[in-house]
Amino acid sequence: MECDLIITGGTVLTMTPGSEPLRDGAVAVRDGRIVAVAPATELIDLAPTTTLLDAGGGLIMPGFVNTHTHLAMTLLRGYADDYALQEWLSQHIWPAEKSLMRPETVALGTRLAVAECLRAGVTCVCDMYFFSQLIAEELAAAGLRAVVPESLIDFPTPSSPTPDDALRLARDLMERFREHPLIRPAIAPHAPYSVSAANLVKAAELADDFGTPFIIHLAETRAEVDGILKDKGVTPVAYLADLGILSERTVAAHCVHVSPDDIDILAELGVGVASNPVSNLKLASGVAPVPQMLAAGIKVGLGTDGAASNNTLDLLRDAQIAALLYKGVSGDPTCMPARQIVELLTIGGARVLGLGDRIGTLEPGKDADVICLGVNAPHATPLHDPYSHVAYAARAADVQHVLVRGRVVMQGRHLLTLDEADTLAQARHAAAAI
Template sequence: MIPVEQILHPDWVLPIEPAGEVLTGHSIAIDQGRIAAIEPRQALESRHQAAAVKELPGQVIMPGLINAHTHAAMTLLRGYADDLPLMTWLESHIWPAEQAHVGEAFVRDGSALAVLEMLRGGITCFNDMYFFPETTAAVAAEAGMRATVGMILIDFPTPYASGPEAYFEKGEALHAQWANDPLIDTTMAPHAPYTVSEPHLVRAAELAERHGRRLHMHIHETLGEIDASVEKTGSRPLMRLDALGLVGPQLLAVHMTHLDERERDRISATGAHVIHCPEANLKLASGICPIADLAARGVGLALGTDGAASNNNLDILGEMRTAAMLAKGASLDATALPAHQALEIATLGGARAIGRDQEIGSLVVGKAADLVSLDLNTPEADPLHDVASQVVYACGREAVRDVWIAGRHVLKAREPVTLDVPAIRARAAEWRDKLQR
C-alpha cells in the first residue's frame, strides 16, 4: 500500500483537463501538498492508504477558482460610492477616499476581509493590483492562500509612493522578498495607459521581462479612455501599447470592453491574455468584452471580479455565470461559451494568464492540491442532469463547502481554519465608521 496524507471521496470530479470530462465515483489522493492519484474509488483504495479520509457525498470536487484581477483591499470600500460613471466614481469618490485613508493598516484589514470572502467562495488564488502589495502578500501567505501581487506603478504620488522611481524601487523589493515563496508570486502592474507615461510603461515591461513576470494592466475599460487617447496621441490605447512592443504573451489586458476588428486580430496573433470582469463592467456601464468572439479566435481568457468597491463582491462563480450569459446574449448564439468552457476560463484560464498553470488550474497528478468542493445535494441543484451545467448555471457560492490549498484544508464546512473571522469583521466595521465620518 502507498501511504498518502489524505484521501477524498466525492461523488464527482471536474478535472478541467482533459477538457469536458466529468468523473463519477472517482477519489483523490493527496500527499505532500500535491495530487498523488485520481482513480475510481475501489482502485485507489486498493493501492493507497491515508491517515485522513473524507467522505463527500453529493459533492463535486473541482480545481480552486482563480480571481485573475482584483483590488483586494478595496473591499473596505464596498458600497461606498455606487451607481456612478467610472471616472466620476474614481475622481470624486474613490481617489479622495484612498488619499485620506489608504495605508498599511487599511490594506491589511481590507485584504484580510477579501481573503475571507474569496475562500468562502471557492477562490484559491487571486491576482491583485493595489498599493502596499507587500501587506496584501503577507496577509495571503498567513492565511495559506495563493496570490500573485502586483508591483504597482502610477505616474502620480500616492500614500504608497512619491512617484515613479519610488514605485520601481518598491516593486523590485517586493519581487525579491517573495521570489522563492511557494504561495506568493508577483507581476508588474502599471495601472493603465492613461495614468502611466509611455517611457514608464516600457521600463515596466523591461522589468517584467527581466524577472520573467507578467504585465498586468487596465486597458480599454471605457470609451472615454479610448477617445481621450485618440485625441491626445492619434492612436487607441491597445495599438499604442502594441507599437511599444508591450502586446504579447506576457500581457494581462484587463477589461477590454471596446475592441475593433484590428485589435481583436492583434490580441489573437500576439498571444496576449484578456481578463474579463463582466459584473464590474456592467455595474459601471463601461461596456461588454466581446468574449464569445475572442474565445472563437483562441484568445487566452480568464475571469476577474475587479474590486468589491465596483462589483460589489468577490465571487468568481457569479462572474462565471454572468460571463456565460453575456457571451450568449451579446453574440445572439446560445452555444457560445458552454458550461465546460466557462469552467475552464474560471480555473485553468486564470492559471495560464498568471503563468502558474504548471502548478494549478486543473486536477492533474503532480499538480498542487488546490481544490474546492461544492454541495449539489440541495433542492436548488435538483434534479441533477449535468454536473458541469449545474455548477455554472445553478450553483451560488453558498454551495462551496470545503477548500484545500497545497493540500492544506483551509475551509471546513464553510468555516475558515486560518482566519479570525470576528476580528476581521470588527475591523471592517471600524473602517466603515472612519470612512463615513
C-alpha cells in the same frame, strides 16, 4: 502509494481537455501536489490508512481563479455606486483611498477579501494594489494563492510618493517572493491613460528582468479609446504594442473596447485577458467580445474587479451572469456553453496568469488547489450535468471545503487560517472612519 490526504465521496471534474466527470472519484494529495486522480475504491485500497476528506456526494473540482481584483477595496464596498468610471475614480475612489488606505487598513481589507474569496471557492487571485509586500504576507499566511503586484500610477499613491518609488517597491517584492510557492510577484501600471510611456516601459523592463506578470487595465471604456486615439493616433492596444511592452506575461484587464485589429494584436503577442463582466456592466463600460477573443485563440479568464465596483468577490456569480450575457448579446443560445464557462473559471484563468502548468486542472503533478461543492440543497437538486450545475445553478455558499496547495483552508464552511469574526468587526470599524 504514499499520500497525506484523499479527497473522496463525490464526482471529480478534472477540467483536463476532453475529460468526462469521474463519478465516485477521488484525488490523492502529497506534499501539496496531486499524486493521483482515480476511482475512490482504487485509491483507498492503495493507501488505506490515509486521512479522508469527504465531499459529501458533491463535486470535487479545481478552485476558481479570479484574474483581476483589488482585494483591499473590500473596505470601499458600496461606498460610491452608480457613477461613470472617471467620475467614480477621480471624485470618489481615489480621495477615499487617500484618506483610508494605510498599511494596516490595506492588510485588513485584504484579510476580509481572503475570507470572502475562500468562502466563494476562489483559490487564486490576481490582485492590483499598493503596499504589495504587506499584501503578499497576508495572503501567504492565510494560504490563498496570488499574483501580487505593486501598482504604479503617475501621481502619489498611498504607498509611493513617485512612480520611481513604486518601481523600487516592486523590485524589492520580486526579489523577496520570486521563489515563494503561493505568491507570484508582479508589477501593475494602472492604465495607458494614467501612466506615462516612459513609466510603462520601465515597468515592463522590470517585469522582463524577473520574468513576472505585467498587469494593466486596458481598453476599459469608450472614453479611454477615444482619448488615446486623439493623443497617440492609435488604439490603446496598438499603443502598448508599439511601445513593445505587450507579451505572453501581460495580464490585460477588461479589453471591452477592442477592434478586430486589436484582437489580432492580442492573439499574436500571447496577451492574457482578464474579463470583468459584472464590473463592466455596473460602470456601464460595455460588454467585452469574449467569444470573439476566445475564437481568436486569446487566453481569457474571469475577474470580479474590486469590491467597490462589483460589489462582491463572488466569481461564480459573475461567471453565471457572463454565461447569460454572451448569449443575450450575441442572440445565440449556443454561445459559451456551460463547460466553457467552467473552463474560464478554472484553467482559463490559470493560463491568463501564467499558472496553467501549476493549477487550473486536477491531474498528477499539479498543485492541489481543490474545492468541494455540495449538491444537497433544493436549488442544486437534481444534478443531470455537473458543468450545467456549476455554470447555472450552484451558489458560492455551496462550497464546503477548500484546499490550496494541499492545505485545507476551509472545512465544512469553517475558515481555518484566519479569525473571521474579528476580521469582520475590524473591517466595520475601519470603514466607519472614511
